[in-house]
Amino acid sequence: MRKHMASFEIDCTAYLNADGAPLGDLPDFAGDTETVVALYRAMVRTRAFDTKAIALQRTGRLGTYASCLGQEAIGVGAASAMEPGDVLLPSFREHAAQLRRGVTPVESLLYWGGDERGSDFAGPRNDFPVCIPVASQFPHAAGVALAMSLNREKAVAVAIGGDGSTSKGEFYEALNLVGLWTLPAVFVINNNQWAISVRRREQSAAKTLAQKAIAAGMPGEQADGNDVIAVRDAVSRALARAREGAGGTLIECLSYRLGDHTTADDARRYREDEEVKAHWKEEPIARLRAWLVAEHGWSKTDEESLLRGAADEMDAAAEAYLATEPEQAASMFDHLYETLPGDLTTQRAEVSDG
């Protein structure tokens, strides 16, 4: 006899279609013009930063940089739902979330320009810096969540990783623990369909990445990653769950990587322009703008002033970054330990500028 033991369902949240038209009732916050404009502004600001960073890299003034073009809604939606006391653990592509959390453009440029001070955030002091080894931020998130729960903070650890990151052992191990210990963690997957040149269907045979949470005994769901209202809504619900002690959630946000993997990649080596062109039609900023214009009286003056403001801000940030002198060489040693041990003071002296 075979008895049926388990099934699962994965839901996907979406509120605005690709043209910015509502698909049904919208969440309450979407009725507040100020809130929605803030979401729009944050996405535009992110794109302006992204454009500036690429321009700097192409002119030899920034190191290799990973663009988030087309994925602005995921980071903005998630970060907008977070409280100041929450902790963000980003991958290397979540500039939208970092900027929305208060990392300054100058800090971000310093980091990508090769200066460690860029990770010494003045704003979100407890947020983690950019994480390069893929998926290694998930176990960190589990640890942060553990600390939060032990300290009875009503806070949540929010980690964001790409579709590729869900193939890593550390992703599964972290998920398993968050599920098992009911930790206040939310794992957001920026599924932009690409892990460098490996597309989503070559990354996993699972129909959805969200369902990997089911294996860990945790809820998993999808959201339209190009719909900032949907992302914000899904993450808000997950954060509320976590805050009331109900544990973690995996949210897979579906989007598309419109740019290259990094400024050193040429995606035309492995994908066709036609495919990318089709996905521009779904991009998050145009979509929200259309709805803003239609439902919230967004005018062309508003648009022009916002675009100009964002461009000005990023110009100023680039200038400030370029004007920042590198640290003294001895700084390599200054934060290695609390107190630099004996032999290393000799090495530090050897490398000191004076």
Next chain:
Amino acid sequence: MAELTLVEAVRAALGRALEEDPKVILFGEDVGIDGGVFRATDGLVQRYGFDRVRDTPLSEALIAGMAVGAAAHGMRPVAEVQFMGFIYPAIDQLVNHASRLRTRTRGRLTCPMVLRAPYGGGIHAPEHHSESTESMLAHIPGLRVVVPSSPARAYGLLLAAIRDPDPVVFLEPKRIYRALREDVNDDGTALPLDQAFLLREGSDVTLVTWGAMVVETLEAASALAGRGIQAEVIDLATLKPLDTATILASVAKTGRCVIVHEAAMTAGLGAEVAAQIAERGLTSLLAPVRRVAGYDTVMPLPRLEGRYMPGAGRIVLAVEDAMAFA
């Protein structure tokens, strides 16, 4: 004969290996249609097909572990980890399995795998992409660690590594992936493993190095020759097992040794070379054995990277100290 860069030589060796032995398979992230993030496998999937050149999901532990399994079961896998900075999840498979499969089965199962990874700094890369932790791997009994320093040696040593019946970690110094160009005869001739290469003869000091630092070391040797100091330059190539015979014979002749590596000083491979000389070559020495190495700090981000990497200047100073020891 064609003039090839180091990464092209790697590609040629991989192609030759795929051609001559149907048991050879390549896999790793982005090695297929993208041809590898440094183009080391460019064009290979087109020639040899998707069965033999495979893109894996993003899983280094899996990549190494799968190589162990395939190797134990009759294949000759050549796996790639995209950067040495991402090799650490694979270390469990390398240390606990690849290195000891033969001995723990008393030869019944063996592990003829190669794990390739670009390594080393100096390319102004983001964090974690400039690692030189080769001494961690050289510490492991049962593992071979090989580092080429020129296109021809990359070709010959990689072929040797692929044909070797035991596991080899093949670390490619990415800083010189394209900086050097030389004639490479793509005729399938391997170079010997476990043997150092004498790149320059001299009688005053022995310079021991490997990987990209060979370039700076040869530069230093030229500068020293201008000051009347003749340096002998040894490229270790195989870091484990070390060709101590070549090192000791050279030090017996010169009486002085400076070891150069970009990896951090403490417990870097230079320490092992120095210990070997102290133990077995003490009576030849005219001066202390010196190491010119990276500082014992985390590799800094690009803005300070240049202050970390040893250059020809530091090597020359160390040699002059040795010469003046009297």
Next chain:
Amino acid sequence: MTTFALPDLGEGLTEAEIVAWHVSPGDHVIADQPLVSIETDKAVVEVPSPWSGTVEKTYGGPGDVLKIGAALAEIGTGGAEDKGAIVGEVAEPDREITAGPADAVERTPSRGAGVSAAPAVRQLARRLGVDLSAVTGTGPGGAILSADVEAAGEGEALRGVRRAMAKAMTASGAAVVPATLTDRVDISGWGKDADPTLRLIRAICRASAAEPSLNARFDGTRRTVRERVDLSVAVDTPDGLFAPVLKSVDTLSPGGLAARLEALKVAARDRSLTPADLSGGTITLSNFGILGGEYAVLVVTPPQVAILGAGRIHDAVLAVGGVPAVRRILPLSLTFDHRAVTGGEAARFMAAVCSDLEAPE
């Protein structure tokens, strides 16, 4: 660089107003990325970039009206170039770099066997001036040991008296500024029994009374002129040179002096001199002439300031009363420390010595 013209937006429109630019000159755009928002009668629309490249120039600003087909932007063609590296910059060769020869260089055998000696042993050899290549090693594998270094070579490590002498002479050489005055005394008038050593001792005492400056001690800064003459007398023994001190020699009777002198010589030979016997001298007499030699530049041993040397007594032809005559000659050498003694003082001292020695008794 290619000009991108404002495309036909449909619906029979002939012109449109620029709302806002999404990019600025210098920005890199990829195909389909929004370049500019423009307003038609109906709505604000995004105009996407037709290709990937760098925006060189944009035409018009917010509020400007452009005709369909008018130049909108200049976009340099060329998207991402294949850098062949997913991060960082992997340099192409821009100069001649070499990583050494393709084939292993033929190893020539090392020249000679080389010298096998531990660093400390080498240092010892350097200090002792021993040529290691001439030493046979008795250590493992023929390695040269410290003992081998000490035993080998042209000399031996100085010990005892010789070492003391070397040390003393080194000290003297470092400090003293020596000057030497020579003279010769006609001793033809001496009786047959005259003892040159006793005569010399007496002469020194008399000269010290006449010119005390040479009977002094000088430590480099302070000079102490002594009244009492404590005479160091150089005694040569098989073990080496000793200089026992005849204390208060100016107070001794000739008989007492002779006895004392003999006692010291015996003690020197049988190595029973005490440190007290060897210290405290104020001036030295070296009667080297007994062994050989005429004149000598001797070594002043601080804190003394003078040493009188007597050479071999011999016959010589002198001018006496204007004609050559064979006389008995005692050559004298007086070396003094010119830091503490003037030439005049030395000359007067010497004159007094000569004068006393010339006397028949």
